[in-house]
Amino acid sequence: MTKTDAQKQACEKIRERCAQLRGGGAHTLFERAALAFIGTRASPATRTVYWRDLARWLVHCEECGADPAHPTLEGAGSFRTALEASAAALVVRRVLAVLASIYHQLKEQQVVEENPFTERLLPRPSATIYKRTDSVSPEDAERVIASAAADESSRGARDVALLRTLWTTGMRRVSLVSLRRNGFTETDSVAQLRFVIKGGAVVDAEIPTETAQALRAWLAVAPPSQWIFCTADGAHAMSLDMVTKVVMRCAKSVGLRLHPHQFRAAFITQALDAGVPLEQVRAAVHHQAISSTLRYDRGRRGAGVAARVAAFRAAKKPETP
Helix, strand or coil: CCHHHHHHHHHHHHHHHHHHHHCCCCCCHHHHHHHHHHCCCCCHHHHHHHHHHHHHHHHHHHHHCCCCCCCCHHHHHHHHHHHHCCCCHHHHHHHHHHHHHHHHHHHHCCCCCCCCCCCCCCCCCCCCCCCCCCCCCHHHHHHHHHHHHCCCCHHHHHHHHHHHHHHHHCCCHHHHCCCEHHHEEECCCCEEEEEECCCCCEEEEEECHHHHHHHHHHHCCCCCCCECCECCCCCCECCHHHHHHHHHHHHHCCCCCCCHHHHHHHHHHHHHHCCCCHHHHHHHHCCCCHHHHHHCCCCCCCCCHHHHHHHHHHHHCCCCC
16 A cells, blocks of 8 residues: 555545544544534634544544543654654644643543643644745736636636635635625625634625626526535535645646645735735734744745845945055
8 A cells, every 4th residue: 555545544534533523423422522612613614623633533542442531641642643744743733732622621521531632741843843835826826717717617617716715815715615605795896705714703805806706706606505615505615625626626727736725825925025014914814923924925035135234234344544
């Protein structure tokens, strides 16, 4: 079995376990308590992340013969090691933080006796370690959107609306799938989208005319649903994985490999290139810290500074008599 096959098999186990958790039926006392806590999270996207991260841990416990209701520091450590072998540092950090939060609540309820996922006991990767997200150029973005527009079916209309929304707002996938029809409003001069950001807050953002047009075209043929981007029957919001699949499929049609987050990196980089103050860019993409915004900047804003400082110093240097 190749590494790729092993990774696919592991992902499938996690998906199946997640579906079991969300599907009701017989659950252990630990699982019921954990699911009840996850259900208190305000954002649907946050609940989805918590479900998946819990499923990761439960699959690991099943494979190792461990009892998640009686976790050990050794077991938590082996889980962290397995995660580090297959996931980026920030993903590892997030999963461990989610489990720490779940176990903290369950310990308060006396469902479990220990919380081995506290950062004091189980250190997490540094928050400053991250995998560089490449940006997508304006030329490539337009090629991908044009390819989607060539499909005159309803799927093509949906893909264009999805791509234009990502490209012109820089929003995360979790915000994209939170978009509701009643959150898309237009006046004579302004079109706006209302969406949920990371953490559960609801915000409004103006969108360009071309994006509003693409959304109107899609909603005219979309299945009845409260969601703008929904499943085929309109019953549920589109999944995060489906957003990624749409972007990757459209990019592949023009010979590119793209991920939705590359549109976010492009939005931030080009906002800074356009001279928008860093604090305003941070607010627009809903980062808590400016350092988070700078991680996505693919510009070379430090280029030439050393030479300019040297020239300044040389100009100030007193002449030798």
